[in-house]
Every structure is written in C-alpha cells, then in structure tokens.
Amino acid sequence: MGADLSTAANAESSDEFLKAVLGAAYDPNTSLGQDFDPSTLLPPQLKSATTEDLKELRDLAARHSQKLRAQIKAHSANNNAGFIETFTSIRDGLGSAATASRSDANQHLNRYSNIVAYDATRVLVPKNKENFNCDYVNANWIPSEGPRKYIAAQGPVPASLVSFWQMVVEHDARLIVMLTNEIEGGKLKCHRYWPDDNMAKPVKKVKIGTYIVSFEGEESFPTYVHRKFKLYLESGEARDVSQMAYTA
Structure with a gap:
C-alpha cells in the first residue's frame, strides 16, 4: 500500500524545504516507542x-x-x-575506533570533524537509493539499564536529512529531544530538519526520501518548545512524533 496521495500532493519536496530553510545559502549539490509515560521510569518498588x-x-x-x-x-x-x-x-573518547565517521566518503554527513560516531555503538540505517547506499549517520546508541533505548545524534546537515529521518523511522523513535538552538552565538549549530508553518515561508509538510513529515502544531514554554509531527511511511502507516526543543 502506497502513501496517502492526498498527503503527498501537499508536501514540499526535500529540495524545496531546504531552499526555504537555507535561502541564498542553498546548494542543491550538497548532498525516535509509543507515547511517553513518565511513570514508567519510576522504580517498581515505589509503587508500593x-x-x-x-x-x-x-x-x-x-x-x-x-x-x-x-x-x-x-x-x-x-x-x-x-x-x-x-x-x-572529561575524556572525549577520540581514542576509540570511528572508521565510518572518519571515512572521506562520509565527511559531508558530519557537522564537526571532532565529533564522531564510534564504530562499536554507532546507529546503522539500511542502505537504499535515498541515502546513496550508505548506512552512516552521525549517531550512537546510549546504554540504558531500563527497557527504553536512547540515541545521541548530531544535528543534521542538509546532506544527512534523509538519513536522520530514516533513523527515526527504522528505530521507531517517537520523541526527539533537541538540546541546541539552530543559531548560537551567531553560529549555525543545526539545520532545521522539520517543517514549520511559522517560518518566513511556511512549510506544512515536507517529503524527505520516501517519508512525509507533517507539522501538526507547537506549544511554547519558558525554556522549551513542544512540537508535534505526523510521520507518514511509504506503507501508509502514520506515526506521531514529538520534539522537545530546549531554548534556555
């Protein structure tokens, strides 16, 4: 079953989306469980x-x-x-093997040369034509004693937009916690990877690879913004994904 055509018809292409985000800097050749329930994090013994x-x-x-x-x-x-x-x-761990991150073929997928994904715990995405048969994304699994799994990922660059959302889909991530602002100290720290109808050129939906990401709304708080998205898969499945973007 294919994606809902009415949804796809209204979606911006990834190129159009990047043009809206990057403006004059756009270069066409530059190439996260179910609803969160905080109570599940409580130790079982506290319930009695x-x-x-x-x-x-x-x-x-x-x-x-x-x-x-x-x-x-x-x-x-x-x-x-x-x-x-x-x-x-603090030891940064640069002595650990990071072959994929340091590969010349993947440098355009890294935001910083000194922030790497270690081979032992890096997150893999299936190779396909949308990511140019590359399984690399700058992200690592974080060990956890509980049932939940966590990923630490670098803010996407334009070339890694497809791989980032593919990671969200493949590993069924439903909550994205963004710990950086897009701009900090006058420097670009993270490209916008989500549609937003509050942009100078509003973008409600964007087609990224074979997925469609739809902006469903946001709510602002003193130290963060809670955004809601609907993520449509090629199979027709629709998933709810939230983003907690900290602004303090």
Whole structure:
C-alpha cells in the first residue's frame, strides 16, 4: 500500500524545504516507542512504598539537593572556573575506533570533524537509493539499564536529512529531544530538519526520501518548545512524533 496521495500532493519536496530553510545559502549539490509515560521510569518498588519510605526518599533528595547547590556555587566562583576545569578534564573518547565517521566518503554527513560516531555503538540505517547506499549517520546508541533505548545524534546537515529521518523511522523513535538552538552565538549549530508553518515561508509538510513529515502544531514554554509531527511511511502507516526543543 502506497502513501496517502492526498498527503503527498501537499508536501514540499526535500529540495524545496531546504531552499526555504537555507535561502541564498542553498546548494542543491550538497548532498525516535509509543507515547511517553513518565511513570514508567519510576522504580517498581515505589509503587508500593510506605509513608516511611517516602519520607526517607524526600529527606535523601533534600540532602542531595543541598549538596548540589553547594557544588554549583563553588564551581561558579571565579567566572565558572570549576565548571571549566571539570569540562576540560572529561575524556572525549577520540581514542576509540570511528572508521565510518572518519571515512572521506562520509565527511559531508558530519557537522564537526571532532565529533564522531564510534564504530562499536554507532546507529546503522539500511542502505537504499535515498541515502546513496550508505548506512552512516552521525549517531550512537546510549546504554540504558531500563527497557527504553536512547540515541545521541548530531544535528543534521542538509546532506544527512534523509538519513536522520530514516533513523527515526527504522528505530521507531517517537520523541526527539533537541538540546541546541539552530543559531548560537551567531553560529549555525543545526539545520532545521522539520517543517514549520511559522517560518518566513511556511512549510506544512515536507517529503524527505520516501517519508512525509507533517507539522501538526507547537506549544511554547519558558525554556522549551513542544512540537508535534505526523510521520507518514511509504506503507501508509502514520506515526506521531514529538520534539522537545530546549531554548534556555
């Protein structure tokens, strides 16, 4: 069964979408479970906790929050010297193998040369004509002890737009958490990869590869924007995908 033709007919092509996003910078040759339920993250034992258990938990949380506030205050002194020292001491893991990320053939799919996807945990997408028979996307699986799975992905560049949404489809991602703004400090940090009727040239739907992404609405909060999309697959299946874009 093919995609709904009425939906496809109203969708912008990926090239038209990129033109709307990039404007004069457009170059045609540049080439995430079900609805989230926070209660599922609670330890099973809390569902039958006694009053004493809850009091102990609150007291523990209070002690840890006091310790956290003290650490933040100490690290913030002298122009955040403590945070800077801690950040620079973090091992970036560049000693790990990242053959696919460092391959010359995939450089146009990376936003930064020093942020790589490690071979051992990188996310694969099936090769097809839409991604030029390439299984690479700059993303890695994050280990988790719970049933949920997480992916850390680089903000897409125009050339990786198809692979990014293919990753969302293939691994059935229903929630995208965006931790960067599109522009920060006057620098482009992430190309817009979603349709948005609030753009200078409104785009309600966009066809990306064999998928259609439809903008269904958004709600703004003090520190983030919650956007809703409908993702149409070639089979005719429609999925709800949410994006939490943090703006603080």
